Amino acid sequence: MRWNFAAALLAVSFLMVGCKKHPQASDEIVVGEFGSLTGATATFGQASHEGLALALEQINKNGGILGKQVRVITEDDASDANQAVNVVQKLVNSDGVVGVIGEVASKRSLAGGGICEKYKCPMLSPSSTNPDVTVEGGKVKSYVFRICFTDTFQGSINGQFGAAQGWKSVAMMTNVDEDYSKGLAKSFKAEFSKTGKIVAEESYSGDTQDFKAQLNRIKQQNPDAVYIPGYYNEVGLILPQAKQIGLSVPFFGGDGWDSPLTLKLPEAQGNFYSDHYSPDDNRPESQEFVKLFRAKYNKTPDAMAVLGYDAMRVMADAIKRAGKADRQAVTDALAQTKDFPGASGAISIDAEHNARKPIVILQLKDSKAALFKTFQPE
Amino acid sequence: MNAHDLAQQLIYGLSVGATYALIALGYTMVYGTLRLINFAHGDVYMVGAVTGFYVAGWVSQWSIPIWLMLIVVLICSASACAVLGYGIERFAYRPLRSRPRLVLLITAIGVSLLLENAFQLPQLFGATPRHYPQQMTSELLLPVGFLGLTRLDVLSLSLSIILVGMLTWIVLRTRMGLALRAVSFRFDTATLMGINTDRVISFTFVFGSALAAVAGVLNAIRYQVDPLMGIMWGLKAFIAAVLGGIGSVSGALLGGLVLGIVETLLRGYFLPARYSGYSDGAAFVILILILLFKPSGLLGKTTIEKV
Numbered sequence: 001m002r003w004n005f006a007a008a009l010l011a012v013s014f015l016m017v018g019c020k021k022h023p024q025a026s027d028e029i030v031v032g033e034f035g036s037l038t039g040a041t042a043t044f045g046q047a048s049h050e051g052l053a054l055a056l057e058q059i060n061k062n063g064g065i066l067g068k069q070v071r072v073i074t075e076d077d078a079s080d081a082n083q084a085v086n087v088v089q090k091l092v093n094s095d096g097v098v099g100v101i102g103e104v105a106s107k108r109s110l111a112g113g114g115i116c117e118k119y120k121c122p123m124l125s126p127s128s129t130n131p132d133v134t135v136e137g138g139k140v141k142s143y144v145f146r147i148c149f150t151d152t153f154q155g156s157i158n159g160q161f162g163a164a165q166g167w168k169s170v171a172m173m174t175n176v177d178e179d180y181s182k183g184l185a186k187s188f189k190a191e192f193s194k195t196g197k198i199v200a201e202e203s204y205s206g207d208t209q210d211f212k213a214q215l216n217r218i219k220q221q222n223p224d225a226v227y228i229p230g231y232y233n234e235v236g237l238i239l240p241q242a243k244q245i246g247l248s249v250p251f252f253g254g255d256g257w258d259s260p261l262t263l264k265l266p267e268a269q270g271n272f273y274s275d276h277y278s279p280d281d282n283r284p285e286s287q288e289f290v291k292l293f294r295a296k297y298n299k300t301p302d303a304m305a306v307l308g309y310d311a312m313r314v315m316a317d318a319i320k321r322a323g324k325a326d327r328q329a330v331t332d333a334l335a336q337t338k339d340f341p342g343a344s345g346a347i348s349i350d351a352e353h354n355a356r357k358p359i360v361i362l363q364l365k366d367s368k369a370a371l372f373k374t375f376q377p378e
Numbered sequence: 379m380n381a382h383d384l385a386q387q388l389i390y391g392l393s394v395g396a397t398y399a400l401i402a403l404g405y406t407m408v409y410g411t412l413r414l415i416n417f418a419h420g421d422v423y424m425v426g427a428v429t430g431f432y433v434a435g436w437v438s439q440w441s442i443p444i445w446l447m448l449i450v451v452l453i454c455s456a457s458a459c460a461v462l463g464y465g466i467e468r469f470a471y472r473p474l475r476s477r478p479r480l481v482l483l484i485t486a487i488g489v490s491l492l493l494e495n496a497f498q499l500p501q502l503f504g505a506t507p508r509h510y511p512q513q514m515t516s517e518l519l520l521p522v523g524f525l526g527l528t529r530l531d532v533l534s535l536s537l538s539i540i541l542v543g544m545l546t547w548i549v550l551r552t553r554m555g556l557a558l559r560a561v562s563f564r565f566d567t568a569t570l571m572g573i574n575t576d577r578v579i580s581f582t583f584v585f586g587s588a589l590a591a592v593a594g595v596l597n598a599i600r601y602q603v604d605p606l607m608g609i610m611w612g613l614k615a616f617i618a619a620v621l622g623g624i625g626s627v628s629g630a631l632l633g634g635l636v637l638g639i640v641e642t643l644l645r646g647y648f649l650p651a652r653y654s655g656y657s658d659g660a661a662f663v664i665l666i667l668i669l670l671f672k673p674s675g676l677l678g679k680t681t682i683e684k685v
Contacts, residue, residue, distance in 0.1 A: 038498050038505035040606070078498075079505075176655035203655030207610040209601045212390045213646025214654055216526075220383065233507055237601055244519055245526050266512070 032091030034102035039079025044104035051308030106130030126311035134353040151183035159191025167224035171200035184229035232259035239267040289343035393531035395638020400593035401615030402630035404586030420612015421493035426591025427598035430455040456588040463587025497605035507604035623678025
């Protein structure tokens with residue numbers, strides 16, 4: 001009996017700890033971050049977080065915002081959309097953050113964005129490109145923003161790139177589990193069909209490990225190139241298997257390819273992908289970022305890192321312009337962001353809460369991504 | 379699509395199915411003795427792949443032929459998983475054996491979650507998928523000359539058949555097999571007959587886990603290693619075991635091969651291209667159909683060598 005009582009007391013005390021509100025200390029500004037630090041797309045979340053941490057360090061070294069130091073609470077969603085909902089709910093409701101930064105993958109930004117809309121907390125996605133992240137059913141979401149281009153733009157640039165390469169027939173492989181992949185495939189198809197022919201539209205699911213059945217069917221169609229709008233972990237499985245079955249045509253894709261793992265993959269060399277930025281970019285903001293990043297982490301930053309860095313700085317800039325750590329004021333300030341000198345390019349938030357930015361095509365060569373071509377937004 | 383392509387898709391299906399079969403044997407053996415669906419089995423398969431990854435990194439520095447390397451990797455990883463399987467049974471399941479079966483089932487799910495999450499820690503493996511050493515994979519994935527069959531496909535097919543043959547021999551011809559059949563026939567009576575049931579059950583876990591480790595190493599060479607690789611393959615192998623008739627050794631082999639072939643043919647032959655991504659669902663549709671129309675599975679009723 002006494003033990004039961006003790007156990008009940010213990011349980012209640014745990015509950016109380018769990019419910020305890022963290023009131024925002026007046027001498028600091030708290031921002032939330034959610035990302036895939038573990039799980040299937042872990043390198044995205046880790047790179048994005050490294051960029052963000054670098055920006056945070058710089059901001060606090062230069063005196064913080066509005067005379068206060070900035071603290072970022074980082075939550076891992078383990079590359080899982082359900083987990084993303086939970087951690088964003090925690091950030092918004094029990095941590096009382098002034099704004100949320102995240103995610104890389106569109107599916108999880110969509111999930112987290114729903115929570116931020118509900119509780120009227122501004123959310124800034126560094127690198128989710130699916131159109132629905134900021135616009136739902138023709139209506140712009142009031143509290144969700146991003147500092148990158150959308151898949152509609154990226155997919156159509158991929159289509160233009162394919163045409164410019166002189167490819168007449170292209171096969172596609174889409175991940176039916178990912179909004180990102182489906183969005184890219186749709187706008188790629190619309191653009192490329194103007195000049196060439198889509199000869200195969202294969203699909204796979206996120207759990208697929210064996211792609212030989214699909215690749216073999218693509219091989220029958222004898223395409224000039226294969227378009228894979230997927231993530232790096234899938235690309236890492238598809239390219240070696242394509243080589244195994246003797247499908248040796250160029251492969252290309254979107255920014256989901258961007259990962260140290262793709263760079264190192266021997267079968268990926270010579271292939272192309274579109275991205276937000278190239279480390280060869282010689283604008284001063286970009287060069288300064290690359291220098292700082294190399295000094296801190298001793299490696300070359302990828303696009304997810306540069307966008308994580310820019311997201312933190314844009315958020316800080318919005319809080320500064322808002323003049324107070326208030327969610328509504330920060331939301332309004334974010335919407336008015338104009339010509340912010342980001343490391344990934346000048347950032348202006350448009351009426352649909354997206355940033356219109358140039359897009360680069362990179363080619364993998366000797367385990368490095370070399371700048372191949374730049375496309376400007378129309 | 380012509381006959382050549384069909385044959386090629388069949389080969390892909392067989393090589394995938396062979397690994398399903400190896401994992402399915404573990405489900406089937408444990409179910410045969412304990413009437414327990416060991417949901418941690420898919421994660422034992424993952425631990426096999428991870429152990430193989432570390433051993434492969436180590437032996438690839440020796441200058442020995444690839445086949446010898448592979449044997450070392452397979453033996454080390456099978457032994458490690460045998461120990462793990464023994465440990466899981468000894469410490470997680472045995473203390474609860476007299477409790478209602480649901481308790482065991484939930485414990486199995488708990489062990490599964492523990493392994494999945496523990497191996498996502500950077501100290502053990504980390505969340506990022508990794509590949510076996512290049513020299514090993516490139517050599518083993520060379521084509522053998524016809525129908526896009528690789529050395530690894532030939533190896534995994536023959537290994538599954540040999541191991542199933544070995545298991546059948548153990549079950550039908552040895553004292554341990556006799557004890558196994560007795561335990562599977564009637565657990566409490568077997569105890570009364572002086573059979574050491576604990577030993578028999580440990581044997582099923584040890585042997586089943588070693589087979590899963592072999593499958594883990596083969597698949598890790600073919601694809602990659604990641605801490606969550608056991609979830610989908612574990613589920614599919616479980617379906618293969620049910621399809622073949624859970625509790626039946628030859629049923630596990632048949633179920634695995636049939637599932638592999640059906641999936642691959644759907645993906646590469648029957649389903650229109652844009653729906654091929656949904657072929658994973660096929661396995662679950664098969665599970666539902668089997669449970670509805672023939673719950674004992676393809677070989678469930680006729681077989682005598684129930685383990």
